Amino acid sequence: MARANRMQAAAIDRFGGADEIALHTLSVPEPKADEVLIRVDTASVGPWDPSLREGEYFEATKEDRPSFPFVLGVDGAGTVVAAGKRVKRFREGDKVYGYDPDIAKSGFYAEYARLKARHAAPVPNGLDLEQAGAMPADALTALTGLEAIDLKPGEKLAIFGASGGIGHIALQLAKRMGAGVLAIASGEDGVALARHLGADAAIDGHSSEVDTAVREFAPDGLDAVLITANSNGLEAVLKAIRKSGRAAYPNGVAPEPKARAGVKLQGYDGRSEPELSERLNRLIEMGQFTVHVASKYPLGEAAEAHRAVERHHLGKVALAVQPR
Structure with a gap:
């Protein structure tokens, strides 16, 4: 060429x-x-x-x-x-x-x-x-995070920042991995996008009803949380993680999230390697992907x-x- x-x-x-x-x-x-x-x-x-x-x-x-x-x-x-x-x-x-x-x-x-x-x-x-x-960077970072929390089929996951670059991709990947997903998005347009992409439930992260939405989605507590932003509403989500639950965030999210004792919270860097890209491509090719x-x-x-x-x-x- x-x-x-x-x-x-x-x-x-x-x-x-x-x-x-x-x-x-x-x-x-x-x-x-x-x-x-x-x-x-x-x-x-x-x-x-x-x-x-x-x-x-x-x-x-x-x-x-x-x-x-x-x-x-x-x-x-x-x-x-x-x-x-x-x-x-x-x-x-x-x-x-x-x-x-x-x-x-x-x-x-x-x-x-x-x-x-x-x-x-x-x-x-x-x-x-x-x-x-x-x-690329967002998709690989999204998958790195979902693997960091060891997401399993049937688990209830909340994604904070679900309408952003990493979040809207993580939402779709998590659904293909068999999880139920609560999307905490930004604005009414963000909520609409999250629902369109298959979220089981969605709410504006600036709403005063975030804690209610979390309780309704996961009455027994969240299994895991992927954090792609930190703003009002995140505290209510982190409090809803069940004992021994997991949470992860890409390094660079500010301010750095904090979780209560007993919750495994970790920062991570997105990776770029052939094996991860292969897993990403397999998930994307499972069906229509946006x-x-x-x-x-x-x-x-x-x-x-x-x-x-x-x-x-x-x-x-x-x-x-x-x-x-």
């Missing part, structure tokens, strides 16, 4: 606000022996991206800072145009999605991105490149996409890298 030597990328020359993001003309990267080069179709815009843009992430974690210009975007989807000599899983023309945990490396807000083959996965049947590109893209922007409007991700929205914000 032919590829250009130069590409357009949304990048920053220094840390700062959304206005720092601008289109740059850069060289197309060359894949290393264990990498694939992807012609990016869609890039995800995550709630963590503003923190990367502002440099706060690197200050907080003490991880290596990126070099400038820094191409943002840790996940997306597209078509393989080249593969390193040690890559056996993929070949030119394959449709793939990926999440790169090497945060400081130039990313997916570009016409081409290189990615270690172990962090790439085939686009599952039933999803197009737009949906696949919007989901990656809800609330809004999408062309590559040249990446700054506006960053503003959008910091406002109330359902599901995902994405960049349409290739012209539609």
